[in-house]
Amino acid sequence: MSACPDKLLAVHALADNELDAANALALEAHLAECAGCRAEYERVRAIRALLADKAAAYAAPAGLADRIGLMLDAAAPAVPPLPAAPQPRARSRGPWRHVASWRWASGALTGLAAGLLIMVALPHPGASPTGLSDQLVAGHVRSLLADHLTDVQTSDKHLVKPWFNGRIDFAPPVPELVDDGFPLLGGRVDYVGGRNVAAIVYGRRLHRINVFVMPSDGAASAAAVTTHKEGYNLVRWSVGGLDYWAVSDLNTKELQSFQSLFATKAAG
Numbered sequence: 662m663s664a665c666p667d668k669l670l671a672v673h674a675l676a677d678n679e680l681d682a683a684n685a686l687a688l689e690a691h692l693a694e695c696a697g698c699r700a701e702y703e704r705v706r707a708i709r710a711l712l713a714d715k716a717a718a719y720a721a722p723a724g725l726a727d728r729i730g731l732m733l734d735a736a737a738p739a740v741p742p743l744p745a746a747p748q749p750r751a752r753s754r755g756p757w758r759h760v761a762s763w764r765w766a767s768g769a770l771t772g773l774a775a776g777l778l779i780m781v782a783l784p785h786p787g788a789s790p791t792g793l794s795d796q797l798v799a800g801h802v803r804s805l806l807a808d809h810l811t812d813v814q815t816s817d818k819h820l821v822k823p824w825f826n827g828r829i830d831f832a833p834p835v836p837e838l839v840d841d842g843f844p845l846l847g848g849r850v851d852y853v854g855g856r857n858v859a860a861i862v863y864g865r866r867l868h869r870i871n872v873f874v875m876p877s878d879g880a881a882s883a884a885a886v887t888t889h890k891e892g893y894n895l896v897r898w899s900v901g902g903l904d905y906w907a908v909s910d911l912n913t914k915e916l917q918s919f920q921s922l923f924a925t926k927a928a929g
């Protein structure tokens with residue numbers, strides 16, 4: 662289980678004690694119910710603790726800064742290699758103590774760098790998704806990360822529905838689900854599968870649900886089908902010539918009950 666992509670930066674900030682009190686409280690409430698974010702928080706805390714306890718406790722060996730400087734200057738071949746600086750006599754376990762600890766620290770830093778790379782690589786902006794569900798998950802993640810969740814930001818379905826007029830060539834239903842704990846957050850037009858599709862956005866606590874709506878390709882069954890992709894849940898169904906995909910990091914059970922409420926109220 663992985664952390665919610667839209668929480669990742671905040672989770673790291675909390676682990677670094679860099680979050681203000683209000684956001685820290687809200688995030689801690691989320692951590693209480695989200696195993697993925699909690700695991701990520703504990704992972705970052707563990708790395709921090711290791712670095713603070715072990716790596717920082719060792720002083721850099723004498724001459725290391727000079728040798729790093731030489732390595733950085735290595736591109737200039739005119740500089741002759743200097744003899745290695747003499748190692749200071751270690752107190753108890755000999756010079757290998759330094760080598761081992763620095764190797765350890767560099768391993769930890771490499772781990773941190775890899776973690777950052779994973780964070781940066783999350784949205785896969787350059788990847789070419791093969792299937793529609795890949796593109797929908799990418800659209801969902803993009804909407805959370807790029808601060809582009811909604812183009813029309815309102816909880817009023819009477820504003821969202823007409824907003825789609827003229828932007829897409831079909832009229833998606835926008836049912837009101839706030840009484841069921843799924844407040845409407847707004848809508849936007851997304852580009853998925855080579856065409857413009859409607860994305861209707863609902864909330865559930867701190868989670869976001871994108872409902873992608875597009876003209877049916879005839880392949881989807883009327884009955885809802887649940888799939889999972891890259892840590893996200895997708896529920897697909899088809900009705901009235903339109904295909905619907907609800908995409909979220911919300912747990913399967915709640916997303917399925919959202920789907921059933923959406924389908925019922927959209928029909929009613």
Ligand SMILES: [Zn+2]
Pocket residue numbers: 664665668691695696697698
């Ligand atoms: Zn989470």
